[in-house]
Amino acid sequence: MNKSAVGQDVVAEFQANGFAVTDNIFSSAELERFGAAVDRQVAERNATDKREVGEKTLYEQSFIQCMRLWETDALVREFAFHSGLAEAAATLLGVERLRLWQDQALYKEAGGRETTAHQDLVFWPIDPEAPLISAWIPLDGSTIESGAMAYVPGSHLAGPLQPVDITHRTEPYDILTDPALGGATPTWIEAPAGSVVWHHGLTVHQASANTTEHTRRVFTVVFLADGVRRTKPWELMPLDRDGIDVGDVVAGPGLPIVWPTPSPLPEPPAVVGQAIGPQH
Ligand SMILES: O=C(O)CCC(=O)C(=O)O
Known part of the structure; x- marks a missing residue:
């Protein structure tokens, strides 16, 4: 990979803010090839869904979420295991x-609503202080109009806050006004195509509504440090599928090593599938 994509300045920025932007990880040819593969998977998995965006649940209005595409498409597997990205x-x-x-596609349709502000790590039954990072890859770039992301600088240092039910937004809790954030406000990031926007698992983030006429196509890959343990019995498909009990280290065919890049790339688990719910 191009080492300049993550120089020490970017690492320092990520450590201080809990988010950072890199470029030069994917060539435009790679992005086009991988993006087309993600498009095909999203189309295939949603082939029978003919609803307009306004007819969908509030959660589905934020995005079409298709998870674990690496398990059902060899080209998306190359995307998710891209060595430059993992490094x-x-x-x-x-x-x-x-x-x-x-890994997942998050396709915010034209007319799709905002994504409610939340932290990711608190959704999952693993150590809430685990080193975990998301790569948010806008296949066409992102603008405030199309569904850009915003991040509260330094919020990853506030520790785990209350989980936000991003499927309904019925609760009075607004994480953006949590006193733990000390009044910090979100920074909006408009990312050009070819860049990757990174956030820590505890960074408070949100995305704007898509007021354009085109779907905002995003692919994300979430990386977890090796050696993290399951801490809670809450059901979670990838942990349960690999028989990981409370106290066990997270590992298994559905949770493979991605860095250092394995060669050959691992085969998908015997039972493939996407879990439904606030998984991101
Ligand atoms: O793309 C979005 O609208 C939200 C993405 C998000 O919350 C995430 O990647 O953790």
């Missing part, structure tokens, strides 16, 4: 070995 994740987190926690 950047390891450098930003400062760890030697990473597992693939999940």
